Amino acid sequence: IYLGNGAYGVEAAAETYFGKPARSLNLAECALLAGLPQAPSRYSPYENPQRARERQLYVLNRMVEIGYITNEEASRAINTPLVYRGLYDPVEEASRYYLSAVRQYLVDRYGSDVALGSGLKVYTALNVDLQRAAAAAVEYGTRDYDKRHGYRGPLRRLKPEEVDAFAGAAFWRAGGKWVRGRVFSAVVGQVTPERCLVRVADRQGYLPLNDPWWGRLRSSIFFPGDVVQVRWMGEDQGFRLEQKPVVQAALVALDPATGMVQALVGGTDYDDSQFNRATQSR
Numbered sequence: 299i300y301l302g303n304g305a306y307g308v309e310a311a312a313e314t315y316f317g318k319p320a321r322s323l324n325l326a327e328c329a330l331l332a333g334l335p336q337a338p339s340r341y342s343p344y345e346n347p348q349r350a351r352e353r354q355l356y357v358l359n360r361m362v363e364i365g366y367i368t369n370e371e372a373s374r375a376i377n378t379p380l381v382y383r384g385l386y387d388p389v390e391e392a393s394r395y396y397l398s399a400v401r402q403y404l405v406d407r408y409g410s411d412v413a414l415g416s417g418l419k420v421y422t423a424l425n426v427d428l429q430r431a432a433a434a435a436v437e438y439g440t441r442d443y444d445k446r447h448g449y450r451g452p453l454r455r456l457k458p459e460e461v462d463a464f465a466g467a468a469f470w471r472a473g474g475k476w477v478r479g480r481v482f483s484a485v486v487g488q489v490t491p492e493r494c495l496v497r498v499a500d501r502q503g504y505l506p507l508n509d510p511w512w513g514r515l516r517s518s519i520f521f522p523g524d525v526v527q528v529r530w531m532g533e534d535q536g537f538r539l540e541q542k543p544v545v546q547a548a549l550v551a552l553d554p555a556t557g558m559v560q561a562l563v564g565g566t567d568y569d570d571s572q573f574n575r576a577t578q579s580r
Contacts, residue, residue, distance in 0.1 A: 299335050301314075301331065301334045302341075303315070303338075303342065304394055304568065306414075315327075315330070315331070315382055324375070324378060325367065326354070326375040326380060327380065329354045329375060330343065330354045333356065341353045343382060343467060344382070344470065345467075347463040347466075348460050351463075355376065358375055382470050391433075392429050392434075395568055396424055399564070400420060401414075404418065423553070424561070425560040425561060429561040429563075432551055432561040432562070433563050435549065436547045436563045440543040440545050440547050441543055442511075443545055444543035445511050445512055445541060452520075452521075452525050453525045453526065455523045456523045456524075456525060457523065461523065464483075465497050465499055468483040468484070476501075476530055478530060478531060480529070480530050482528055483526075483527060483528075484496040484528040485497050485498075485523065485525055486521065486523065486524040486525075486526060487502065489521065489522060491518075493517060496528055503536035505538070509539060512539065515539065526539060526540075526541075527539070527540035542566075545566075546566055547563070547566065548563060548564055549561070549563040550563075563576065
């Protein structure tokens with residue numbers, strides 16, 4: 299079953315969220331994973347840490363009611379801090395559409411029991427450098443096109459008590475490292491007529507309102523608690539406003555002499571849509 303962030307099954311989810319095998323999970327971690335199947339995106343600890351926490355508490359309370367654990371065990375689990383693994387792997391992130399296409403091919407040809415349960419070793423023509431370049435080209439082109447059509451508003455608006463948890467989780471969701479060019483979800487703080495403060499984890503910076511990519515931005519379109527996308531440009535330049543594109547794109551790079559597919563991108567964001575526009579569009 300799908301447990302979010304590209305993880306199918308409990309073992310994969312344990313590695314994805316906590317960087318350890320399922321047998322090494324503690325009760326607090328198990329309860330969080332057990333709450334994901336109903337709505338993996340809605341309860342993602344990276345995107346919605348407060349909802350994920352509420353869902354974890356629900357699971358622990360139900361375990362007490364049914365008799366699987368005691369009240370004392372539930373209390374210890376509730377007070378156990380959750381330490382998440384940074385999910386961002388540039389190679390894995392860029393290759394997810396390619397790998398999902400291979401996975402679907404195997405399922406169609408051999409059936410899911412053989413393809414997913416028999417320990418097959420699969421060799422592909424994937425060229426890592428070309429794949430990363432292809433994913434970057436699709437992202438750059440769609441973001442550039444999207445910006446020319448204007449700012450559409452925040453991804454969501456947080457309540458004041460949600461800001462701290464979201465700001466920290468958003469940082470780890472994007473890899474937990476300050477890498478120049480990386481896109482983060484940020485929370486808008488203080489807004490004045492001249493500037494707009496944004497925050498990612500414990501780092502803050504002002505958005506330039508004269509960004510030539512956007513034309514003239516006005517601080518009046520931002521409000522405290524807004525969640526917006528920003529790109530980290532380094533210590534010298536700080537944050538720049540970004541926006542998740544609504545336009546989509548696909549790209550295939552193949553060797554015409556052999557037909558080997560060396561790079562394949564099926565959309566702008568695999569987490570938002572697993573529909574592969576390179577192989578499934580008609």
